[in-house]
Amino acid sequence: MKHGYPVIASDVFPESCKELRELGAQILDSPADVADKADRIVTMLPSSPNVIDVYTGPNGILKRVKKGSLLIDSSTIDPAVSKEMAVAAEKRGAVFMDAPVSGGVGAATSGKLTFMVGGPEEEFNAAKELLSCMGANVVYCGQVGTGQAAKICNNMLLAIGMIGTAETMNLGIRLGLDPKLLAKILNMSSGRCWSSDTYNPVPGVMEGVPSANNYQGGFGTTLMAKDLGLAQNTATNTKTPVPLGSLAHQIYRMMCARGYASKDFSSVFQFLREEEGQ
Numbered sequence: 001m002k003h004g005y006p007v008i009a010s011d012v013f014p015e016s017c018k019e020l021r022e023l024g025a026q027i028l029d030s031p032a033d034v035a036d037k038a039d040r041i042v043t044m045l046p047s048s049p050n051v052i053d054v055y056t057g058p059n060g061i062l063k064r065v066k067k068g069s070l071l072i073d074s075s076t077i078d079p080a081v082s083k084e085m086a087v088a089a090e091k092r093g094a095v096f097m098d099a100p101v102s103g104g105v106g107a108a109t110s111g112k113l114t115f116m117v118g119g120p121e122e123e124f125n126a127a128k129e130l131l132s133c134m135g136a137n138v139v140y141c142g143q144v145g146t147g148q149a150a151k152i153c154n155n156m157l158l159a160i161g162m163i164g165t166a167e168t169m170n171l172g173i174r175l176g177l178d179p180k181l182l183a184k185i186l187n188m189s190s191g192r193c194w195s196s197d198t199y200n201p202v203p204g205v206m207e208g209v210p211s212a213n214n215y216q217g218g219f220g221t222t223l224m225a226k227d228l229g230l231a232q233n234t235a236t237n238t239k240t241p242v243p244l245g246s247l248a249h250q251i252y253r254m255m256c257a258r259g260y261a262s263k264d265f266s267s268v269f270q271f272l273r274e275e276e277g278q
Contacts, residue, residue, distance in 0.1 A: 001025065002111075003133040010034050030059035039069040040130060044101075047226055048077040055085050055096075067093035072127055074115070076100045076152070076227055079145035079234065082118065086144040095123050098144055099131060100151035104199070105218055106208070112136040116154075118147035152234060155227040158194070159248040159265070165195040166269035169202045179205050201266035210264035218264030225252040 001007050007025040010033060011017050017027045028034050031054045034041060041061060045051050051073060055061050061071065071094055073082065082098040089096035097119030107113045114137040117127055121140065128138045141147050168191065172182040179202045187197040200206045203214075210218035228249035235242045255261070255271050263270075 005130075005133065008034050008038050031055075031057075031061045032059045032063045035061040035063070035065045035069070039066050040072075040126075041069065042072045042074060042099075042130065044074040045077075046075070046223065048075075048081040051075050051077050051081060051085065056088055062088055062092050062094070065089070065092050065094045069094040070123065070126055070130075071096045072099050072117075072130065073097070074099050074101050076155070076223075076230070077148060078230055079118075079148040079152075082145045082148050086119070095120060096144065097123060097127050098147040099127065099138075100147050101135070102151065102154055103135075107136075108134070115139065116141050116147040116150040118142055118144045118149075120144075148230075149234070152227060152231045155224065156231040156242065156245045156248070159224055159228055159252065160244045161193045162195040162199075162201060162266055163248055163251060163268055165193065166201045166266070166272055168196075169200070169205075169269060170272050173202075195266070199266060201269035209266070211266050211269065215260075215263040215267040215270065218266065220261065221252055221255050221263055221265050221267060222261040224265040225249065225256050228252055 001023055007020065008028060009017055009020050009025050010028045010031055021027050028037070043051065043054055045054060053060065071089055073085065073096065086096040097117055099115045099117045101113045101115055103113040111134050113135040115131045115135045116139055117124060117131070118141050119127070124140045131138045141150050168186070169179060169182060173179055183196060183200055183202070183205045186192055195201065199209050201211050203211045206212060210216060228245065231242065231245050232249050235245065251268065252265065255268065258271065260267050260271055
């Protein structure tokens with residue numbers, strides 16, 4: 001909207017649209033209603049079943065999509081589902097592209113996300129024009145599903161890195177190191193990573209991150225567990241060994257079962273501290 005585009009929106013939770021409405025967006029009841037009025041649609045949903053429903057369900061986009069519409073899905077889902085949606089869209093004369101995002105809540109708020117785009121190359125510039133309003137980086141990855149592949153690989157590394165950072169910080173604290181000092185040393189040494197220098201999991205080390213706010217906001221543990229599950233599925237299908245990815249998946253699933261599901265995924269630090277106390 002800040003870039004001058006009129007916005008029509010719909011969400012299963014109407015309260016999510018309250019702020020948009022106040023800013024002048026038109027809010028409609030269903031994805032089908034949106035498709036009736038807009039020919040460029042961006043969706044972002046929690047999981048594969050939600051995407052299938054929003055595109056092909058009784059009130060889905062494809063029920064009333066206009067021919068020539070550009071459909072961009074920024075959910076993180078199974079690449080096979082992205083391919084299915086692309087086929088279904090093509091039958092209705094529309095173009096479907098997958099464009100999952102990375103960067104977290106901070107980058108979303110400031111319009112600096114990274115979009116990983118899969119779909120017909122000739123449609124990439126049209127997608128990039130829209131996505132550049134929300135992202136600092138819009139990267140073409142290949143055919144439909146390759147955006148998802150890039151995102152799943154990124155999040156597997158992110159999960160492994162976050163667990164490693166949390167373990168390291170916890171060990172250092174138990175050895176008597178000040179957490180801020182340890183973080184400073186890591187961030188000027190070879191152990192530095194995004195989880196240590198931008199999104200540190202230890203409360204009190206950084207401002208403006210979920211660990212400074214009782215792990216509220218950010219990227220939920222349940223979503224990280226879901227993404228790691230997608231990585232596991234694709235690793236199984238391609239016979240790819242991912243021992244640390246598998247372990248990270250188990251740790252985040254365990255966290256979901258222990259009451260961390262809605263906390264930010266950096267709460268793995270708190271989880272490790274609890275584990276040692278037993």
